Amino acid sequence: MESNFEALAEAWPRILDGLWITLQLTLGGALLAMVIAVVLGLGSRLHNIVLRGLCRAIMEFFRGTSLVVQLFFFFFVLPQLGLALPAMVCGILGLGLNYGAYAAEVVRGSINSVPTGQWEATTALSMSKSQQMIRVIFPQAWALMIPSLTNYLIHMLKGTAIVSFITLADLTYHTEQLREQTDTFFAYGVSLVIYFVIAYILTLIMNALEVRAKHRLGRGESLREALTPKTPETAAAEGGRKA
Template sequence: MNDKLDALRDALPRLVEGLEITLQLTLGGAALAFLISVAFGLLSISPVGPLRWLATIVVEFFRGTSLVVQLFWLYYVLPLFGVSMDAVWTGILALGLNYGAYGAEVVRGSINAVDKGQWEGATALNMSSLTRMRRVIWPQAWALMLSGYNNLLIMLIKGTAVALFIGLQDLTYQISELRLSTGTVFAFSVGLLIYYLFALVFSKGLRVLEKRAFRRLGITPRSSHAGAGAAL
């Protein structure tokens, strides 16, 4: 056991380097996924038919194809057409597109979950579509969608491990290297613990945001789905 702990101590600098790459992929992928999810989530409820159809096609395409295949296509196929990117940016783009498509459904579903009375009340106050969305609908939908975003963020963190396939020495890669000197059980147990703690920090952060969002609406998370419609 002492030999394994010594090997772990020696590997710490490399594990930190791998964790930094995983963090870059997580933050970059999450930021891009958020932007894509909001854009296509709003387009999916647009009254303009072609925009709504475009959003549906894009979302279903990226939800219906493998993240690994998307990553390979971006990294290995695009260069054949003269378009090449750094491996980290390729990973961020693949994660953002894939999880952004799932996030678009979270946005669409959360907006549609806002009580119809809220829409009607804002319309009766002669609010424009933009004002109605910004001041009435979005704050309530935002509180509802944070739980879905939390789940997607955890999935995205785990999804960063696919970066191993394009040569990035992320946390998963470093854990695999650690296995050579400590054995499979010890190395991957360490990996499980690190990923768990890593995901836990982000999950707790989003839960804090969720509680704050509901507090601003004057309701509690437990009654969010029932009470969001009464917030106006």
């Protein structure tokens, strides 16, 4: 037991380095994925059949070919074609494209589920296409898409654990190193707990975004209200008000 914690203390700085790599991949991948999701998601709703078909084909391609294959393609095959990218770039590209393609479907579906009345009202007010999307439709679709996006964000975090195969020393890599000094159970226990905590924090952040987005649509309480600890009386009073 003693030696486990000593080894952990000794390895801690390296584990933090690994954690930083994991976070960079997750957040970089998430940003890229969001851009791709919006572009492909909106693109797959275009009237132009060629552009729409292209967007759908890209979505199906990146969803259908497996994350690991894409990561390895960027890392092992591209250099053969004369394009050697840094491993971190390969990682972010692979994660961003793969999960961006999944999230694009979420964006498309959420936009489609904004009620027709909202679209009609924008027409009745003579809004332009970009105005109706940016100011009316997307803000409403955003609240709908957050839960699914949260799922994909956690998937992406979990997906980063493969990157030691493209030479990135991430959290998984460094806990693998730790295993050589400690019990197997201890080393992986530490690893799993750290991943779980990150996933949990990401989920909390996304939930906060959802509360805020819904509040902006006039549904549910504001973020500040949601975070204020409730005394039993106020909770009961609210329950009474709702009933």
